Amino acid sequence: MKYVFLSLAIILEVIGSSFMKASNGFTKAGPSVITVLAYLICFFFLSQALKSIPLGIAYAIWGGLGIVLTAIVSVVVFRQTLDIPAIIGITLIVAGVVVMNFFSKSAAH
Template sequence: MKYLYLAVAIVFEVIGSSLIKVSDGFTKLWPTVFTFIAFVICFYALSIALRSIPLGIAYASWAGLGIVLTALVSLFVFKQSIDLPAMLGMGLIIAGVIVINFFSKSSAH
């Protein structure tokens, strides 16, 4: 269940970050309102996940996967390009999240 809360936090962080772009610098009311709602849900879910997942592990997973998913949203939704070095860097981020979660003794399994 703890990883479900972490997944919810990641998804709503990506939604909130994407809505920041749509809000056009917080000049559009509804995207701005939904941005704040998404981040409230994100941080609430993250706080629940932190009850049983160590902070460093949860934050590394949350931030790392959030970066990669947000980049994919920028690619497919906003039609922004991602070059090879960016893809390689995101691959390293994913590898790091995998190593932390499957091989670290610090991780809460």
């Protein structure tokens, strides 16, 4: 269940970030409300995941997957582009999360 909570937190974080972009600096009410609600619920689910996943591991997964999924949304929905340095940076973040999860004794599985 802990990874279900973490997955929900990640999805809601991506939704919150995406609607933050759509809120145009919190000048549009609908996207602004969705941003706030998505982040509130996101942090609730993250707090539930943290009951059984170490903070560093949970945050690395949450942040890493959040970056990847948000980058995908920015390309697909907002038609933004990622250059080679951005792609390399995202790849390094993902590699770090993988190393932590598969090789660190800190990871709780």
